[in-house]
Amino acid sequence: MIYIERKERFSAAHQLYNPNWSEEKNREVFGKCSNKNFHGHNYTLIVTIKGEINPDTGFVMNLVDLKRIIQKKVTDKLDHSNLNHDVDFMKGKFSSTEVLAVEIWKILQPEIEKHGAQLHKVRLDETINNAVEYFGE
Template structure:
């Protein structure tokens, strides 16, 4: 059977601060710059969930897009949208909410809910020009 990739794009808005508590304020400022603002800053994140698998001959689907949309909403958007990632999201209590760490957390949240027969990749845009993918 042919393997096809499907994609679902969503967005959420969230605030965060890049800060390593083991470092001095000066080192945090030097490494993270404006992203270290103690009063937080925010992004309009775009997320693309890609699933790759065989086309089901009975449905013509790789994966039901409505099911994927609902899963992304439940596991990601409802948790992250209009939140302070540092304060409101348990996964970032001891993890710096960089785009690299955010994409990995999102992947783990969704991977637990999607069968292993599907390859999965998450692309997270922090800005129009800056994005990360996991796995790469």
């Protein structure tokens, strides 16, 4: 088994806010991230796939195909968007990095399997200090 990573970057805005809570409770829990005018991040998405090397190509999966899938299905939709309002696969969902990583997994997993590989991990760096990793569990 061999593992391959692909990195993509995107910028997006969001607001952490629970509509069932008061403004005070939202500020207490989410701080400035609950700002009604939203805030943004420069995210780094790292997708790790795994599989056996194809003896005919020397690849687990062609990285050109992986790049195209990630961009078309995920980052083209996320880049310069508002996660709370603009992204179809985030409609009605909490816009935390954790939820975003899970939703990205749901999109990428079947696409990668069509190419004979397995999705191993989705890592989403929200800042240089904060990151989420999801293994599909």
